[in-house]
Amino acid sequence: MARMKFLCDADRCIECNACVTACKNEHEVPWGINRRRVVTINDGKPGERSVSMACMHCTDAPCAAVCPVDCFLTTADGVVLHSKDLCIGCGYCFYACPFGAPQYPKVGNFGSRGKMDKCTYCAGGPEADNSPEEYVKYGANRLAEGKLPICAEMCSTKALLAGDGEMIATIYKERVLKRGYGSGAWGWKVAYKETIAV
């Protein structure tokens, strides 16, 4: 079985935000919720870098560990999914998540966050694959159709890589060796407790 991961090659990301837009469109994500976002570090200064970030589908996911109602599940592909039927909108996953991935449809005063929403790695939820119920709650299930997440698929500079962890790490390593530089696999150490040695 593959272990699905995301990798953003910050030396290629041009902050076009197409991954964000594609994600919103693919899953009909409501206004105010961003399953994926692009953060620019040292904006306007020499050496600025942009990183596209969503749920990293962590190994031993912190969100799942702190969830008081145990609504998370990790698939055989290493994708971290959650059940909106069980979620109570307590907000704990947001405090534990190192990547700010969990999103809530409401402001959150008096605990009125609504059901948590996050990147599903285009793998839907616990419902039957590509059922209407699944689509309404979690969006498209591309993985079940044999496709990779839309954000990485359409990335114009191929900065954002999605797929089996070993495979995308090899692609990244080859790139770094060929061009002679690379600012590293952002978030990997925190998410997967390993980094890509080049």
Add this chain to the structure above:
Amino acid sequence: MKHVLSFSLRAALFGLFGAVLATFVAATPAAAQQPFNPTAQAVKEEQLLQQLQQVQGRISIPDAKASVLIQPAGREWRTFHNTTVFWTGAISILGMMGLLAAFYAVRGRITIDAGPSGRTILRFNSFERFVHWMTAGTFIVLALTGLNVVFGKYVLMPLFGPEAFTTVSLLGKYAHNYLAFPFMLGVVFMFLVWVKDNLPSSVDAAWIKAGGGLFVKGAHPPAKKFNAGQKVIFWTVILGGVALSISGLILLFPFYVTTIEGMQTAQIVHGLVSAVIVAIMIAHIYIGSVGMEGAFDAMGSGEVDLNWAKEHHSLWVAEEMGKAGNAKVPPSAVAAE
């Protein structure tokens, strides 16, 4: 003359061009030898995490908190929630229950040494009792729903199943969020009503030295309206209540006044203070009910037995009787039927 001048001008121009060309020719191989490395100046994740404990940047969406790219502190908060608060809560609560069980086994129920007199004296008026029960009632719901967030998935979920447990937890969340307000009001009222009787006084040291008379039958160190033990309960509720209120309000209005670190800190304070207060309140409930004969009446009917009052609050009884004009029996005392 004309030719000479133009020749020298041309020579000068050529010289200048040659010099510029030479500079380029000299510079180009040097640049080719050193390949341009755009990451030499680039920000590095490792370095940012070491310096700032997080990676933050600029974001083009309105959600300001999304500008934090990586916050490994979430992992520490996870450890706190799943380990620190779990064990602090479990040990303090079960430990307190164990201590009380042992105390009950050894000391038994503390009875009124002189026996019930049949005459009573008003200890808490209806407003005091209302304030107490408003705070106590909401506190019990808050404590149970709070404990559910930490222990529920281990204790209740296997019993109910995930769906029913979610329903209970969701109701619990709303109960916790809304009953927080009468609780906070209760803490404020309690402070106003009882602070004057809870300031440390000279008799407190002697009371503590005598162990409050709890461990020796027949020992009754003098106390005013509240003894040193009750003062500890009072200040635990006031100071703990304030800590819970502030941290709770921060959690109730997420990200209004603070960032992600602030939310985590507020939750840590809320969890630890709660664990301690719940344990202390269990002791308070014990001594106010099964642990001591006659104690519950103070918050039940408000009228306590005169002999109970004389044993546990001798100075207060004397004071009350003094108020009633040195009468041996205060006017509020009535014969029991």
